[in-house]
Amino acid sequence: MAYDVLLTNDAVRDLEELYDYIARHDTPEKADDVLTRIEEAFSSLSEIPDRGTYPREKSIP
16 A cells, blocks of 8 residues: 655755755766655655654753
8 A cells, every 4th residue: 555755845845945955066976866765755755754864852851
């Protein structure tokens, strides 16, 4: 069963900024490659959404 993987508007903006940064400081081709790899990781989450680790919550004193 495949699950939907949704990105928040903030996440989309962060990815756009990451792309722009890499394109400016390296090459647009490298930025394309990095974004493709990130998109592949997102796609794999639709098949195995529970993988990975969960960060411990910090308690507020």
